[in-house]
Amino acid sequence: MTTVAELMDYAEVIERYDPVLGLEVHVELNTNTKMFCGCPNTFGGEPNTQVCPTCLGLPGSLPVVNGKGVESAIRIGLALNCEIASWCRFARKNYFYPDQPKNFQTSQYDEPIAFNGYLDVTLDDGEIVRVEIERAHMEEDTGKSLHMGGATGRIHGADYSLLDYNRAGVPLIEIVTKIIPGHGGRAPEVARAYVSALRDLLRALDVSDVRMDQGSLRCDANVSLMPKGTEELGTRTETKNVNSLRSVERAVRYEMTRQAAVLAGGGRVTQETRHFQESDGTTSPGRTKETAEDYRYFPEPDLVPMAPSAEWVETLRATLPEMPAQRRKRIQEEWQLTAEELRDLFNAGAVDLVTSTVDAGAKPAEARGWWVNFLAQEANAREVELAELAITPAQVARVITLINAGELTNKLGREVVRGVLAGEGEPDEVVDKRGLKVVSDDSALIAAVDEALAAQPDVADKIRGGKVQAAGAIVGAVMKATKGQADAKRVRELIVERVGG
Structure with a gap:
């Protein structure tokens, strides 16, 4: 396993390799209920209090599509300049996780609701980069595993794990970019700027609270490197569930330096998921990355296909706010x-x-x-x-x-x-x-001015001699005496009047 020490200097990385990005952003929708059942969609409830037979995957329960979730998905697709499918359907994505009670995730595979879009993002120096969108599809979130007793909150070193299924079934939109090549040393900045721009867009649409700290907006950052002068894509890694803009940039930069060290040392990058460590900005291995075939996708038999009409799509387009x-x-x-x-x-x-x-x-x-x-x-x-x-x-x-x-x-x-x-x-x-109000009583200010002038007769003489700029010392003394509550402009006027008098 590559350690923190096995990194290549960033400048050398850019000299020898071309980074290629692919970003997958998961957005929890702010619908009132979950995607396929009537359980409340709220954050922070007591564990396992927002569940029912459907989102727990119990035998005999049947899903029903959340219409508001579909509407939000279409509005997101339109805002991302996507084509909206005239016909699409859900699929079962089969894999086992303890926090996925059905042992499959209801998602969309080869027939997403929105596809072929783009989002223009602005970098820190004002340069505009167009990020092309492959697809935006609907799915459901998993539950949450809580690993107890360890020092890191991860399963390694934990004494036991608890499962909270409140989040299972929460509506998700996954927004997947096409590959993003050609940005060299600015690739980490491009990744951060894209997620930031996407967050702003989703906030404007009012489809999610986009709280990265609470997991309602999460980014998976795919990174690979191509040796300079080649055209073949390198092996990618996917850093999962990065939950802040700064961390997106750090994770991409770290993976670039780590992968470059592996390749320069004659090794091969392993296609895998990785976890980002907020504490030191590193990534660590997760699991070997599956391919689409591993998930054994097949059409969801309990949900009918959807066919958004052109009229409905245009009605939703009219609801889009100022971008x-x-x-x-x-x-x-x-x-x-x-x-x-x-x-x-x-x-x-x-x-x-x-x-x-x-x-x-x-x-x-x-x-x-x-x-x-x-x-x-x-x-x-x-x-x-x-x-x-x-x-x-x-x-x-x-x-x-x-x-x-x-x-x-x-x-x-x-x-x-x-x-x-x-x-x-x-x-x-x-x-x-x-007691912070400005002292506006001239009698109180005059008393303070006279006291300051008497304490600094040499300054008073300079002012009388025409060096009005010397009044600053008297203004400062008056401001100190009034605890900053005097009007400095009025104090200066009174100084000139008193000295002239």
């Missing part, structure tokens, strides 16, 4: 953003948050500044996504309103935001509790 790429272009024009500013906005995951803040009364530039800068720093410090911060766009808009009204300075505004994040209430409540 992310179109939204990017519109936002850039409306908010007058540079390409770099737009990229920062999307990379921060702040588009919806800024839009909602603008809807609540803030100007685009103000809202963008708060979310992309200060609030992004707060999210990084807490190691959470920006949208997971305990503050709403309406609350951010209120802070901006208070600043624009002169009741808060930018510094005080940040303190108010920190108070909201700490659970101290609405912005106005935090202002009152912490």
Whole structure:
């Protein structure tokens, strides 16, 4: 087994080999019920409380197709520029896993509901890459194995395993790309950008919550290498169930360096599934990869074929929302953003948050500044996504309103935001509790200015002599004395008045 030490330098990998990708993304749909039964489709229930004879595969139970699931599959296919099948059917994919109670998965094989599409994705420098879609097909999720007693949560080293079938039968759409060649050292970035763009598209369609941390969006990354100057595809590995954008990029990069070391050492890459280790960014062997023949596909006899009419497909096409790429272009024009500013906005995951803040009364530039800068720093410090911060766009808009009204300075505004994040209430409540309102009483400010001038007579003399820039030292002293609650502009005006007087 290849160890972490048996890796090739990345620059050498790119010099000697051409990476080829294939990405399979599994999306759990947000339907109310499972794909073939009436059990609730919700995350986090008590183990084995959301099951019935059908999703447990008990004798005599029969499946019924979830119509909303089919509708979501067609809308996903349309959004991915796919052709929609006029006739398709389900198949049985036969394999044994403890968390697959029927010993087969109801899926689609050679007759998927959507095929031959594409998705244009934008890389960090603005380059657009077209990723071609082979198919998007419907299937059901498996249950979940919980390996207990070990240090890693995996079966190796565990004392025993528990099975939770709540997830068995949850509607899945598997989106499979065609091979993605020709991107050299940027292949890992292409993989991350594709999954990110796909997540944005699915979120816009409102067909899934696309929570990678909860497994409702999972990526299997297929990687192979071709020696430079050859045309024959190398042997691929499939790194299973990678559950973050960063991990997709790391997994692809690691497999490239690992496979290159194997090939350069005269070995052969084994076609297998591999597991990604979040802790150190490595992959480890899983099982030898099956072929389609190993699964013994055959048509599902308990479900009739589906034949979506052209009229129904066009009705669903009319329900598609504004696609992310179109939204990017519109936002850039409306908010007058540079390409770099737009990229920062999307990379921060702040588009919806800024839009909602603008809807609540803030100007685009103000809202963008708060979310992309200060609030992004707060999210990084807490190691959470920006949208997971305990503050709403309406609350951010209120802070901006208070600043624009002169009741808060930018510094005080940040303190108010920190108070909201700490659970101290609405912005106005935090202002009152912490006593953060700007000191606007001129009499109090004049007293503070006079005290500062008296303490620094040499600075006062410089100001009288025409060196107005020296007033900064007095402004700083007044701000310190008022705990940052003075209006700096008004303080400067009063200094000039008092010195002149």
